[in-house]
Amino acid sequence: MAISLLLASAAAFAAAASVDIPEIPGITYGDYNYVDPNGGWIPPTTAYSNGEYKQVVMLSFDGMHQFDLLDYVHKYPNSTWASIILKNGIMYENARASSPSDSFPATTALFAGASPRVSGIWWDDVYDRALYPAGSNCTGPPGTECAWDESNDLDSTLITGGGALNVSHLPMQLTAWGSCQPVYPHNFIRVNTVFEVARGNGLVTAYADKHLTYEFLNGPSGVGLSEIYTPEVASVNNTIEAQLAWDDLHWSALRNWTKGNFVNGTKNPQGGPSMYGANFQAITWAQTNAGYLDAYGAQPNKSLEMALQYADQRLGTFLGDLKAAGQLESTLIIVGSKQGQGPINAANETFFPGTEITESVEAAGIAVAMTTVDDGGVMWLHDQSQAQAAKANLLANKTLGVDYVLAGDEIQHAGFGSPWLDSRVPDLIIGAKVGYLWASSPRFEDHGGYAAQDLNVPLIVYNPHLKPANVSIVVSTRQVASTMVNALGLPLAQLDGYRIEGTPVLPGVFRW
DSSP states (O other), X not given: OOHHHHTTTOGGGGGGOEEOOOOOTTOOTTOOSOOOTTOSOOOOOSGGGOSSOSEEEEEEETTOOHHHHHHHHHHOTTSHHHHHHHXXXXXXXXXXXXXXXXXXXXXXHHHHOOOHHHHOOOOSEEEETTSXXXXXXXXXXXXXXXXXXXXXXXXXXXXXXXXXXXXXXXXXXXXXXXXXXXOOHHHHXXXXXXXXXXXXXXOOEEEEOSSGGGGGGGOTTSOXXXXXXXXXXGGSOSSHHHHXXXXXXXXXXXXXXXXXXXXXXXXXXXXXXXXXXXXXXHHHHHHHHHOBSSSSSSSBOHHHHHHHHHHHHHHHXXXXXXXXXXXXGGEEEEEEOSOOOBOSOGGGOEEEETHHHHHHHHTXXXXXXXXXXXSEEEEEESSGGGHHHHHHHHHHOTTSOEEEEEETHHXXXXXXXXXXXXXXXXXXXXXXXXXXXXXXXXXXXXXXXXXXXXXXXXXEEEOTTSOOEEEEEEEETTHHHHHHHHHTTOOGGGSHHHHHHOOXXXXXXXXX
């Protein structure tokens, strides 16, 4: 339901009636204005801080759907969410998350503006045919699992994750000069990030996320973030109160960055970041552990209602912090979610252990290298020529809830890249029927799939000087990256996602 229907009773909403904002003419997306030919850092400069904004912030309330936002605003017309939409927010009613919608590619979409085909980021647990197993010293046949979750922490039971990654758990690669070395998360991503572009132009950057492996947002240089804060969410108790307390660590980080401090509260001699952001987990935790009380998501469970209200209150506090610091009017604030979750209707959910997808294929004598599934999945085979046979087997199994399968060349034809030419592209992309969930343990919801429940996410751009509007054309969360770079006046051509895939800025934000 459009927000214009939900809030028809609000007189102030008349000025924010739903409109289509066309693409601005005269801009050639993907052009090469300037690229450093040496591949090194551009000398520090303040020239690129002369964009329309001095700061840009991205906040992701993970798991949130567009309908969550609309339902919440309808119930709480005086909330922070309602305020920013009605007063000075541009809401993108048809924003789409990445496919697959797992957290790793979904985060990559936001901050690199690139799809898995270009970024090489498919899931947080994937297979690479060209890399070697951890501890192998690059001997034996290539091909190994690459897990980018808490399993790489020195100690995932600690909020610090043990303070570092466990290098002995990392996949390995042969360098061009024949040595064998571990692959860190930032070595794994194939494109740069908005933080690299900003820092390469002399600006301070910062970000907070849920695992140590999210240091991949440093980009291939390894130093795109001036400061990264990753309290380990896997160490937190499995209660809504503990999840909210974890979220508060990120809200505290944002407050300190706004004040020009480091995360620990001490003064940063370089000043506060020009580009920063954070994600939050309480909403996604509540969905996963309790779900909704109806088939349409209109009635969140008690934990989810608490998480939504808490997020709204903390967002209001953050806007107050920006105002107190004299930065609200000079900051472009982007809020939304990097991915949704499903299934929504808990009463009709069908759960299967993820191993059953693999076992179904292996029962036909097809050797599976690796399978990763949630409410959708990907699969790599030892013999890629058997992809069509594996597809036929999955579709023939009527109990697992497989909706469709892309196999072999079909994956390239769908725009995901070639499994024959790219060591990371899976041999099968598996879509689940709505209501089915494949996972390691029973839960109400999860993400990673390709259905509307995973992809239809909220996305709002806010600043006190913006004219409120609802944009109904379809946009991608990948456009957040280009928008962040452009907001600070940085050259868009320095962002690989923009150069390679032509990822445009979000429509209606800028005056040109």
